[in-house]
Amino acid sequence: MGDFWVFGYGSLIWRPGFAHVETRRARLYGYRRSLCVYSFVHRGTRERPGLVLGLDRGGSCVGLAFRVPGELRDEVLTYLRERELVTSVYLERSLDIRLDKNGTSGGETVSAVAYIVDRVHEQYAGGLDAAHAAEIVRGAVGQSGRNEDYLLSTLEHLEALGISDHWLEEVARRLAPL
DSSP: OOOEEEEESSHHHHOOOSOOSEEEEEEEEEEEEEEEEEESSSSOOSSSOEEEEEEEEEEEEEEEEEEEOGGGHHHHHHHHHHHHOSSSOEEEEEEEEEEOBTTBSOSOEEEEEEEEEOTTSTTBOOSOOHHHHHHHHTTOEETTEEHHHHHHHHHHHHHHTTOOOHHHHHHHHHHSOO
């Protein structure tokens, strides 16, 4: 099989952790970036959950697409499944994304591996308002560190790529000391 694409919308943007030969900005239609997953492992615990990103239905999401050489398919998919499917809150899907071309969204459409949230999973937090999301994020800590650091690092990397996410920015503003 030939090369394939992986779509990153959160921590995969700033820490993909797998070999790839090309990175392009891309848009996924029909799903949006959302702090909609209770984290029991990486950014919280079962007793004190944090929140991490998921791709939830509706809207669209700008992220990064990583082109992976076909000969690394098994290795990369094994890595991604170990990383993303640790509690089965995400569903692995092959979805069409639109690659940017010269800074515009007028590029080609390709199929990419993406991880969407399972809305019937116990960790699905649903649509939270920014104040409630900030309340959950504040003080949560898991195996990968503080939940606030996850959110702020994601926003920092999105900003560096020229990607704005107004809802995430509002959650971060609400984390600021009073």
